[in-house]
Amino acid sequence: EAGVAQSPRYKIIEKRQSVAFWCNPISGHATLYWYQQILGQGPKLLIQFQNNGVVDDSQLPKDRFSAERLKGVDSTLKIQPAKLEDSAVYLCASSFNRGYNEQFFGPGTRLTVL
Amino acid sequence: EDKVVQSPLSLVVHEGDTVTLNCSYEVTNFRSLLWYKQEKKAPTFLFMLTSSGIEKKSGRLSSILDKKELSSILNITATQTGDSAIYLCAVRQNSGTYKYIFGTGTRLKVLA
Numbered sequence: 001e002a003g004v005a006q007s008p009r010y011k012i013i014e015k016r017q018s019v020a021f022w023c024n025p026i027s028g029h030a031t032l033y034w035y036q037q038i039l040g041q042g043p044k045l046l047i048q049f050q051n052n053g054v055v056d057d058s059q060l061p062k063d064r065f066s067a068e069r070l071k072g073v074d075s076t077l078k079i080q081p082a083k084l085e086d087s088a089v090y091l092c093a094s095s096f097n098r099g100y101n102e103q104f105f106g107p108g109t110r111l112t113v114l
Numbered sequence: 115e116d117k118v119v120q121s122p123l124s125l126v127v128h129e130g131d132t133v134t135l136n137c138s139y140e141v142t143n144f145r146s147l148l149w150y151k152q153e154k155k156a157p158t159f160l161f162m163l164t165s166s167g168i169e170k171k172s173g174r175l176s177s178i179l180d181k182k183e184l185s186s187i188l189n190i191t192a193t194q195t196g197d198s199a200i201y202l203c204a205v206r207q208n209s210g211t212y213k214y215i216f217g218t219g220t221r222l223k224v225l226a
Contacts, residue, residue, distance in 0.1 A: 033214075042118070042202055042216030043157070056211040089155055098212045102162070108155035 002026065004106035006092050012112045018080040021109045024073070025094030031055075033103060034067055034077050035091040043091055049075060050098055082113045116141045118205050120217035128225050131193050135220045137203030138185040145208030147179055147186050152200040152219065160188070160201075193224045 005024040013019050025032050030051050035043035046065065048056040052072040060067070064083070069075040079086055089110050095103040118139045127133055137147065146164045150157035161170045163179035163186060170177050174193075179186045190197055200219040207213050 040218065042120075042204075042218045044216070045213060048211055048213070056213060091156065102159055103214070105156040105158070110155070 004092055004094055004104055006090075006106035006109055008109055009107060010110050010112075012114065013082055014114050015084055016081040018078065019082055019111060020076050020078045021090050021092075021111075023075045023077070023092030023106060025075075025092070026104055029094035029096055029104075030072070031095045031098045031100075031103075032069055032075050033093040033095075034075070035093065036088045037091055037108075038088045046077070048098070055098065079111075082111075084113050087111055087113045116205075116207070116215050118203055118215050118217035120201075120203050120220050122220060123218065124221040124223070126223045126225065127193055129194060131224075132189065132191045133193060133222065135188040135190075135201050135203075135222070136185065137187070137217055138183075139203075139205045139215075139217075140184065141205045141207060141215055143207045143209040144181070145206045145212065148204045148206065148214070149177055149186075149188050150202040150204065152202055153198075157202055190222075193222075195224050195226050198222060198224045 032049045034046045037043045046060045047067045049069040052069050067077045089108045091108045092106040093103040121136045148162050149160040161177045166181035174191045177188045200221050202219045203217040204214045
């Protein structure tokens with residue numbers, strides 16, 4: 001079974017630039033999560049999708065962050081414009097359904113904002 | 115505010131030592147507590163605990179939940195250098211979005 005795929009693995013940008021991350025969850029998984037993990041901290045949920053609908057985006061900074069999962073499969077997370085404090089690892093995870101306990105994480109994208 | 119607190123923040127031990135990592139939580143509508151191991155980037159699942167007092171074991175790792183004390187411990191016996199990682203504790207809520215709330219993690223380094 002293929003795991004959660006993410007790209008790119010690394011990205012370096014300057015502040016005020018835009019960046020986009022892509023995630024392809026495990027086939028058949030209805031629930032998709034985007035987390036932000038700042039160095040020295042645990043993952044913080046940014047947004048949770050159930051199929052192509054948003055279930056929770058309460059911690060997403062909506063003035064600069066946006067995410068979509070149009071066909072209920074893969075997803076993109078965008079930051080526009082980036083700030084220095086957005087430097088972090090962005091993790092995508094998926095689970096079969098939101099009632100299931102186990103979520104599977106992708107390798108993450110390390111973003112550095114200069 | 116819901117929160118998960120882990121201690122210690124970091125730990126350095128020698129191979130063969132036994133370590134105990136702590137996780138305490140204040141989370142509304144508790145569903146389960148999960149432990150993850152994070153090497154490099156992607157966390158990998160270790161244990162899920164839902165019932166108090168029942169120990170989960172996998173090789174040299176074991177974990178137990180105390181719902182009265184709102185806490186859990188993760189034990190690693192006979193540590194090896196390959197156990198060096200960040201260990202994350204997460205609590206899942208049992209309502210609404212079934213959200214996971216993560217602690218800051220414990221960074222474990224095992225020296226040869």
